Amino acid sequence: MLPPLNLGDKPGLSFQEIWELFRMNMTSGDLRKAHLIRRYVDLKNVWHLLKKQPIDVRGNFTQEELDEALLSREGLPEYLFEYCDSYENVEEQLRHFPKVYTSFFKEVDENERGFLKFYFNFERECRLVLAGRRSRLLGADLIEELQHEDFSDPFVAQIISQRDVNSFEAPSGYEELDERLTEEMDHPKKQYEVMASFRFEKIAQHVQDVVFSINYVLGYFVQFMIVEDWNIINEMPKSHGITEVVESAL
Numbered sequence: 385m386l387p388p389l390n391l392g393d394k395p396g397l398s399f400q401e402i403w404e405l406f407r408m409n410m411t412s413g414d415l416r417k418a419h420l421i422r423r424y425v426d427l428k429n430v431w432h433l434l435k436k437q438p439i440d441v442r443g444n445f446t447q448e449e450l451d452e453a454l455l456s457r458e459g460l461p462e463y464l465f466e467y468c469d470s471y472e473n474v475e476e477q478l479r480h481f482p483k484v485y486t487s488f489f490k491e492v493d494e495n496e497r498g499f500l501k502f503y504f505n506f507e508r509e510c511r512l513v514l515a516g517r518r519s520r521l522l523g524a525d526l527i528e529e530l531q532h533e534d535f536s537d538p539f540v541a542q543i544i545s546q547r548d549v550n551s552f553e554a555p556s557g558y559e560e561l562d563e564r565l566t567e568e569m570d571h572p573k574k575q576y577e578v579m580a581s582f583r584f585e586k587i588a589q590h591v592q593d594v595v596f597s598i599n600y601v602l603g604y605f606v607q608f609m610i611v612e613d614w615n616i617i618n619e620m621p622k623s624h625g626i627t628e629v630v631e632s633a634l
Contacts, residue, residue, distance in 0.1 A: 389607050391577075391584055391614050399442055402608055406601075414598045417500055419444060420492070421605060423461075424504070426450065427484055430464065434478055442609060463487035483532040485511065499599035502590055503606060509539055510583065513558050516543040517565065520552040576617060584610050 386405075387396030397405075406418050425443035429450055432439045439447050445459070453459040454468070467484050471477045489508040492500060512530070519526040526547045533540045542555050554562035561582050568574040584607055591603035 386601075386604055389604065389611050391581060391611055392618075393611070394615065395608055395611055399608070399612065402605065406605070410598075410601075414601075417496075417598065417602055418605060420496070420500060421503075421602065424488065424507075426460065427464065427488055430454070430484070431478075431481055434474055434481070442612075461488070461491070463491070480532070482511075482515075482530075486532045499591065499602045503587065503603070506583075506586060509555070509558070510579070512539060512543055513554055513562070514579075516546065516554075517552050517562065520546075521569075573617065577614070580610050580614050 386402075389395060395402075403418075406415060410418065422442065422444045425440050426445055429439040429443050429445070429447075433447070433450065433454075439450065443450070445453060449459075457465050464484055464487075467480070467487075468477070471480055485508075489504050492504040496504075512533070515529050516526065518524065519529045526544060530540060530544065535541060535544060539555060546552060552562065561578070564578045564582075565575050568578055587603045587607055587610075591597075591600045594600050
């Protein structure tokens with residue numbers, strides 16, 4: 385039985401202990417699904433490498449392994465290597481990095497089902513909502529912000545349609561999130577907590593009726609990482625540049 389998870393509480397197991405349980409008890413097909421969640425972490429870690437920041441150790445690769453995979457062009461998706469070849473310098477690579485996430489979400493949507501399809505579509509929508517909010521607050525060009533998205537997608541189109549209005553109206557299902565983020569506009573850490581709570585609860589709602597299933601276990605895995613992240617950020621001393629860490633996590 386997996387120990388209960390609550391935001392703000394210490395998980396009963398470490399990440400490595402959770403992963404060892406998965407490795408010992410999952411079928412190869414189910415373990416592949418868990419690896420796909422870690423693949424998302426790998427892609428975020430490529431971003432961290434470009435920014436010369438520490439990587440998240442919960443990916444499939446250590447930093448040395450990730451460096452080697454990028455050099456040898458093995459073990460990572462082809463679309464990542466194509467992206468690397470498309471931009472000559474780090475500044476351009478960072479500016480266009482959302483293209484990598486777009487490719488990842490598209491691949492999952494086309495090839496997966498169950499929890500993975502739900503979760504990564506949800507994660508994609510969260511990113512789009514945050515991009516829309518950020519564009520409005522900073523006065524950035526929303527078309528440029530979302531240039532790698534499919535503009536014919538209804539969710540993307542709804543956000544793009546607000547390009548020339550003075551306020552951001554969140555798509556259906558994200559109105560309360562938008563209101564709570566606006567209330568905490570001057571408090572990045574509280575904004576992070578709002579976002580983490582929203583993700584945690586949406587996953588809980590999705591898997592609450594399928595407790596004895598792989599979908600529940602995968603949901604638990606993502607929630608476990610959200611709880612770990614929450615604790616890491618809350619334990620960081622203010623002198624560690626916590627605002628930058630929180631803003632990058634949003």
